[in-house]
Amino acid sequence: MPRPLMHRRHVLQGGIGIAAWLMQPGARAQVAAEPAGASAADFWRLARAGGCVFLMRHGATEAGLGDPPGFRLDDCRTQRNLSEAGRAASRQLGLRFRDEGVRLSAVYSSAWCRCLDTARLAFDPHYPAHQIWPALNSFFQGQGDAAAQTREVLQRAATLHPPDNWMLVTHQVNITALTGAFPAMGEVFLTRADPQRPDRLSLLARLPA
Structure with a gap:
């Protein structure tokens, strides 16, 4: 089934984010294939079975890339935040x-306001109630510690078992590091830990925004 067309601004922003991630050492070797033949029905069937780590990129935002210079995590006014469309879509997703x-x-959520608001509105x-997990914080453009944060999420995900599921609301670079695939804003990846591939979460299905 063809994917819906993305707004040109979102395509450009996503492309820049992907390019930045691909510049990281070893990133090109991690790019994953799409889950073959997965449908919306597959997504919900697997979700109800449990043992899933859902990776959600925050909802659609106001125009921009990254955050303004000098932004602060304790002041949402200094950050790039959800648009009204992103807020509405987050509510609908939770329902x-x-x-x-x-x-x-x-x-669990990144400490960035666009992630916190997505988690709050949706879930x-x-x-x-959502909890902040610093390992989900963005490491875009050299922020944070990409290797350590990714390793922490992978190690913790390996302890999850059915019927429990976790929802992780985070950023494109984090999700790409964990799966090798590139989410749109508001998209949800259904993943599971794979003992045969401890360096990556297996992407089994996607729920488009």
């Missing part, structure tokens, strides 16, 4: 998860 009968035993009304 869809609830209506599909998906269990979320925990919701707090229906699931345990």
Whole structure:
């Protein structure tokens, strides 16, 4: 089924983010193929089975790339934030998860306001309140420690077992480092840890924004 067309601005922003990630050492060797034949029905079937780590890129934002110079995590006014469309889509996503009968035993978020707002709007009304997990913080343009943060998420994901599921609301660079694939804003990846591939989460299905 063809993907919906993305707004030109989102395509350009995504392309720049992907290019920045690909410049990191070893990144080109990690690029993963799309999950073959996965459908929306597959997504919800696997989700209800449990043992899934959902990786969600924050919802659609206002125009821009990254954050303004001098932004602060403790002041949302200094950051690039969700657009009204991103807020509305986040609310609808949370309702869809609830209506599909998906269990979320925990919701974790990056400390960036666009991620926190996505988690709050989508999941707090229906699931345990979101928690900040610093390993999900952006490492775009050299922020944070990409290798250590990715390793921490992978190690913790390996401890998850059905029927529990976790929702991780984070950034494109983080999700790409964990899976080798590139999410659109508001897109959700359904992944599971694979003991045969401890360096990556297996991408089994995608839920487009």
